Amino acid sequence: MGNNYKMVAKTLFGFEDLLERELLNLGAINVKKGVRSVYFEGDKGFMYKANLCLRTALKILKPIKSFRVFNEKDLYKKVYNMDWGAYLTPQNTFAVNASVNSEIFKHSHYIALKVKDAVVDGFREKQDIRPSIDLKHPDLRINIHIQDKECSVSLDSSGASLHHRGYRMATNLAPISEVLAAGIILMSGWDGQSDFYDPMCGSGTLAIEAAMIACNIPANINRREFGFEKWKDFDAELFDKITESCLNKTREFYHKIYASDQSASTLLKAKNNAKNANLSEYITFDRKDFFNSDKPTEEKLHIVFNPPYDERLDIDITTFYKSIGDTLKQNYSNTDAWFITGNIEALKHVGLRPSKKIKLFNGKLESRLVKYAIYEGSKKAKYNN
Structure with missing residues (x-):
């Protein structure tokens, strides 16, 4: 000791x-x-x-x-x-x-x-x-x-910030940080015991972090180096032993992870990032528009996504957020849907009452992580937590 x-x-x-x-x-x-x-x-x-x-x-x-x-x-x-x-x-x-x-x-x-x-x-x-x-x-x-x-x-001891996981070579405009993505997924309570879906996947970060959580893969296994590797007292043998013991704790995952985006070029980046993370077999990528989509599974579904904010894309925010609410209500029964937004005003247009609202920061931007529980056989969102 x-x-x-x-x-x-x-x-x-x-x-x-x-x-x-x-x-x-x-x-x-x-x-x-x-x-x-x-x-x-x-x-x-x-x-x-x-x-x-x-x-x-x-x-x-x-x-x-x-x-x-x-x-x-x-x-x-x-x-x-x-x-x-x-x-x-x-x-x-x-x-x-x-x-x-x-x-x-x-x-x-x-x-x-x-x-x-x-x-x-x-x-x-x-x-x-x-x-x-x-x-x-x-x-x-x-x-x-x-x-x-x-x-x-x-x-x-880390060197470059630990959000540099090492698998993300290609990103899109304003990608979500890997640490923010992992934290949101953990905060949403997802533990790999149900199917997972990111309907606006961008460069695939949420889906990749979800796969790592589900399989208990060490978050930074794909990093090229850590700061401590250059220290005078670095013990390479001990580090190898620790790495091996952490990899021995990985587990099988028996559900599915789905990720989609309407842009073909964006999806290609996401697929490449998943490949870099050695997680391609766990994630099903699909090109589609969320607003014209159906639930990818009959089972209980856990959705986590990062919709675009008005600074990033030229969209009509009112219509966009209203469409998110309508799509969830009409096509996604038996679903827990979580998303983060830096446009706090826009949440009023979703038309559903969130059962959770958590204050976070995406970079310097004050944001909200919200949860909408859409239950079986009803057009309304659950009102309880």
Whole structure:
């Protein structure tokens, strides 16, 4: 137990509960929710597992030092005095990113530059040679977080954000992020125990994430690399062992996942992305217009989709959202239908009463995730939760 240390998993607004549950299910200890973050403890192997398996995490940070800071000079001195040789060599590249919420420190970019200077000057002073900066593809990413006067210095074990799953080569205009897609599906309560349908599938992200959830495939199995793979203490053998043990927990899926779009070129991208994720056999892609469609199965159906917003396409929003409601009502009995929209006004035109409405953000855009329960043999949506 002595090898456990504190870590922080970053997430999107509204996903803290989901991420907490994911971490507990994976075996994290001392799990505690923050805002857009969840704190937890585990060992090195668990850090590898968290990066590999968490669906709703954007980053896994490993705090290495925290101290109080009173001004920029103080910050510089305290970072300068840290033993950076434990994490970096002069031949390595690094990048610093900072977030500040403080009366004293106002500019995160300036703080990042100060920290970079402190690290570089320390090396130059002691070894007469310094590591270089590489903002795009560094060997080490340093994360600085200042809350009032409390400064936390962390190493970013993920590297590029974990929403870069590695399977999505082709996207369309304003695609939904993989982490947002996975979180929405988990929030909708789908667990692979019924058929799933995305009727406006775009580049296929929702259907692919649904297949990974259904089969319990590690979320980031298709990524080319993680930040920790370049760390001095990286244990390749341990990482392989963890990967193998996670892959051994995959399961069979006995239902169907359907995805459709009315654009042939869009559908081709979605099919290619599913192929990259090795999930083609689980997803049935079909070119069709949702508004002239029938339910693809007689069974209970779970629909999750991301309809276009007015910023993205030249459509009449009132008619479009009214058509969504009419189509669900007329052709999709015995269905739980969920969708996310950044056009909150437009929801009034659906003509059905949502049984759930959850505030989320799609990028910077405040959005709503809504659920409409359409039940058997009735033209009305269920009014209960």
